[in-house]
Amino acid sequence: MEDKENSQSGRNPKRRHLRNRRVNAMEYWQKGVLDDVPAKERWSREFRDPRLKQIKAPELNMPEALQVHGLVLNVHRRTCIVRIDGEAQEQVRAIYRATAIEELGEFPAVGDRVVVGQSTEDGDYYLLRVLPRTSALQRPGTRGRSHQQLTQAANIDQVVIVCSVAQPEFNYGFADRFLLAAATSNLSLIMVLNKMDLVDEIPAHILDFAEIVQGLIPVSCENGQGMDKLQKALIGKSSVFSGQSGVGKSSLVNILVPDAELLTGEVRSKDGKGRHTTTSSSLFDLPQGGVVIDTPGIRALGLVDYEAIDLARSFPGFFPDGIFTCKFNDCLHLEEPGCAVQAAIEKDEIPLQRWLSYERILNSDSL
Numbered sequence: 001m002e003d004k005e006n007s008q009s010g011r012n013p014k015r016r017h018l019r020n021r022r023v024n025a026m027e028y029w030q031k032g033v034l035d036d037v038p039a040k041e042r043w044s045r046e047f048r049d050p051r052l053k054q055i056k057a058p059e060l061n062m063p064e065a066l067q068v069h070g071l072v073l074n075v076h077r078r079t080c081i082v083r084i085d086g087e088a089q090e091q092v093r094a095i096y097r098a099t100a101i102e103e104l105g106e107f108p109a110v111g112d113r114v115v116v117g118q119s120t121e122d123g124d125y126y127l128l129r130v131l132p133r134t135s136a137l138q139r140p141g142t143r144g145r146s147h148q149q150l151t152q153a154a155n156i157d158q159v160v161i162v163c164s165v166a167q168p169e170f171n172y173g174f175a176d177r178f179l180l181a182a183a184t185s186n187l188s189l190i191m192v193l194n195k196m197d198l199v200d201e202i203p204a205h206i207l208d209f210a211e212i213v214q215g216l217i218p219v220s221c222e223n224g225q226g227m228d229k230l231q232k233a234l235i236g237k238s239s240v241f242s243g244q245s246g247v248g249k250s251s252l253v254n255i256l257v258p259d260a261e262l263l264t265g266e267v268r269s270k271d272g273k274g275r276h277t278t279t280s281s282s283l284f285d286l287p288q289g290g291v292v293i294d295t296p297g298i299r300a301l302g303l304v305d306y307e308a309i310d311l312a313r314s315f316p317g318f319f320p321d322g323i324f325t326c327k328f329n330d331c332l333h334l335e336e337p338g339c340a341v342q343a344a345i346e347k348d349e350i351p352l353q354r355w356l357s358y359e360r361i362l363n364s365d366s367l
């Protein structure tokens, strides 16, 4: 009876219990319940079904000889793509196990160094451990609630935000949100101003950012200007690229990484179908050394659980040396007396644009 059922669904009965145990680990992680409720449920389930017990320990059935180190290229909800260290550069799909995730310590992110094991039982690769990170770009969240600070990319040296000077218009709010995310993660930030072929010079209101970012690089994918400078800034580093749709991020990555073959906004005339749907890896090697991480998820960055006072204290450009100098500790720089930010605006030390951008983020729903 059971055999019939299995043959109908075309599934290997031996592997069915393993399949059931593949959880949407990211969901658990985001909810922050990974360590309590589901674990308890798993325990009782394992107790009733001794077969499940066999894979309780993630390293069981995985002899050390079959454990290897690698780099995470791409992250999905139940698996991730790992490039195994070594000459062959083999890429494998590594599965998360519920129990393994519990012991991983971290949910994997693009750029993570990990240990994977090949099971002697089914030949599949499993993610065993995420190795300690040197850095991480995190979506800002309330301090102390680490489960909600989902890591967007790991082991990175810098954040590159791609903006356009025109078509679409430069977006102050997006740039500021990104500056905040980078500041929260203690990462330096390079701002790339694309589509310079469309203007004569950098618009004055964008130049304000030159003071705040670690590098402001005007470029054009159309005529190639500024590319050498950008390439130089990326050599030997791991850089996360982000940018709003349409700014030319894909065009840029395609120029920097010739074999990336990312899809761009232009309809491909060859097959007439426009965008083709192959999902390519998120981590690319630069020919001159270094890597580019292109994570689409970073496009929509919300400041989840960011407190107003945190924003007031850490908004890019307000307190360049990191010292809060307003009279009141909880100053939101609105109309409070003794506000250092308002004073600086009056003296033209902080452009009004920056304050308007701050006010927009302060009043936005996602704060």
Ligand code: GDP
Pocket: 194, 195, 196, 197, 198, 219, 220, 221, 222, 223, 243, 244, 245, 246, 247, 248, 249, 250, 251, 252, 263, 264, 265, 266
């Ligand atoms: P993405 O959405 O940020 O990945 O942007 P795409 O790379 O798909 O580019 C969006 C559009 O902008 C495409 O039509 C590109 O041809 C165009 N584009 C990209 N870079 C430049 C540039 O430097 N100058 C001009 N004029 N257009 C560009």
Ligand code: ZN
Pocket: 326, 331, 332, 333, 334, 336, 338, 339, 340, 341, 342
């Ligand atoms: Zn103030």
